[in-house]
Amino acid sequence: MEDVRQDYVEASDAALVVAIGRYQQAALAEAYRRHAGAVFGLAKRLLSDTSRAEEIVQEVFVRLWNDPSRFDPERGTLRSFLLATTHGRSVDLIRSDAARRAREEREAREQADGGYDLAREVWDMALAGHVRDALEALAPGEREAIELAYFGGRTYKEVADELGQPEGTVKSRIRSGLKHLRQELLEAGVSSGTA
Amino acid sequence: MDDMTDCNDIYELDELLGAYALDAVDPDEARRVEDYLAINPKAATEVADHREVATMLAFTGMEAPDDLWDRIASELDDGPEQPAPGPELQRIIHATPTVAVTPAVPAVEPKSTAVRSLDDARQRRRWSSSVAWLAGSAAAAIVAVMAITVVVTDRADAPTDPLAAAIETARADRDSVETTLVAENSDATADAVIDQDGHGYLEARALPTLTDDQTYQLWGVVSDAQVISLGILGPNPELETFTVEGEVSALAITIEDAPGVIADGNPDGAFVGTF
Numbered sequence: 001m002e003d004v005r006q007d008y009v010e011a012s013d014a015a016l017v018v019a020i021g022r023y024q025q026a027a028l029a030e031a032y033r034r035h036a037g038a039v040f041g042l043a044k045r046l047l048s049d050t051s052r053a054e055e056i057v058q059e060v061f062v063r064l065w066n067d068p069s070r071f072d073p074e075r076g077t078l079r080s081f082l083l084a085t086t087h088g089r090s091v092d093l094i095r096s097d098a099a100r101r102a103r104e105e106r107e108a109r110e111q112a113d114g115g116y117d118l119a120r121e122v123w124d125m126a127l128a129g130h131v132r133d134a135l136e137a138l139a140p141g142e143r144e145a146i147e148l149a150y151f152g153g154r155t156y157k158e159v160a161d162e163l164g165q166p167e168g169t170v171k172s173r174i175r176s177g178l179k180h181l182r183q184e185l186l187e188a189g190v191s192s193g194t195a
Numbered sequence: 196m197d198d199m200t201d202c203n204d205i206y207e208l209d210e211l212l213g214a215y216a217l218d219a220v221d222p223d224e225a226r227r228v229e230d231y232l233a234i235n236p237k238a239a240t241e242v243a244d245h246r247e248v249a250t251m252l253a254f255t256g257m258e259a260p261d262d263l264w265d266r267i268a269s270e271l272d273d274g275p276e277q278p279a280p281g282p283e284l285q286r287i288i289h290a291t292p293t294v295a296v297t298p299a300v301p302a303v304e305p306k307s308t309a310v311r312s313l314d315d316a317r318q319r320r321r322w323s324s325s326v327a328w329l330a331g332s333a334a335a336a337i338v339a340v341m342a343i344t345v346v347v348t349d350r351a352d353a354p355t356d357p358l359a360a361a362i363e364t365a366r367a368d369r370d371s372v373e374t375t376l377v378a379e380n381s382d383a384t385a386d387a388v389i390d391q392d393g394h395g396y397l398e399a400r401a402l403p404t405l406t407d408d409q410t411y412q413l414w415g416v417v418s419d420a421q422v423i424s425l426g427i428l429g430p431n432p433e434l435e436t437f438t439v440e441g442e443v444s445a446l447a448i449t450i451e452d453a454p455g456v457i458a459d460g461n462p463d464g465a466f467v468g469t470f
Binding site for chain 1: 210211212214216221239243245246247252258264267268270427
């Protein structure tokens, strides 16, 4: 993969996607080099299953190859697009009954081993300190709702049920929490492009 | 969206944007939000912002398994075959007086003989307007055909742009080769330079802007006098770069139907330059 990728090492993500549209496999290889780790990490975190996470990674990049026009550079970064795709596909799997049962069993085991901490999950991020600070700045209800919805793969209605709170409250907390996170990160000079 | 006149609906949909961005809504709600986003750019921007935030939360610093790329690569479609351009373009290119310059690019065996038709690709892939815009003007287009790869990169709008500096460096290198592409029926020209490492630069700002349904296409004459497609430049090319592997004796730019290559090439009004 190293040899064929040389022409694209310095290309922007947008340039890579255009090249992928021209059937340049080396461009996809470079996109994989840049983002597959994040895609895999998110899928594995959501699915708690390495094998299925690999399948998601494979699916996400093959989809990018087959239909690169789905990426709109005016709507965000390539990484954001790939992770959104990853999240959506992973959630689809999570919400299947069989997957849910297996996942709940795994989560029960994991929580027995010490629980789950969202801040710990992002500790290794390049700018983890800023992200951690932003998370800690959220109201507990906002943070909890985002955690369960994003990393738990639950709908806001399921989150509301789990937390025993009104659906409207949870819905609003997710939205306000994301806005607060964004504001905190912007004030700290952090953007997804630097992550 | 029929029920969008109700302010309560709008409020409810706005409140759903965060949950929607995290895939935390029911399918019916997702469809309602998507209809809403289609008519409300501000809401669409908010969702994009939420997803960018989620992107940062999602980063775990993990690496994908080593062998996973091989599995992905085995699934990729190579794309359709690209027919060679017709003889008329070859005639025009070869009829242009040749400047006696020794090509500095060493002959290299082609990596692949696979030639792809972007015309076919056009039928197979419907580009969003934004990506097509990228391909045509602002960001980048990368096309590789046979032994030659053309990498169209971001425009160099500022003199301090690294690309502009690279061009100046290439022009100053005595081992580089340069040509000016001219056409019989136009005063506009385009300048190309290829350095000794095979990095090519095309300054095409002077070419007239085409309509959206047209595009400039770059061609090259390689060994054995074969004319091959080098890539799509878009309707308004500016500063483009390309990497050449193998000997190139001439370049040509033609006007084609957007978004890309046609089988025969359109020699009418071709800009041609020889090395």
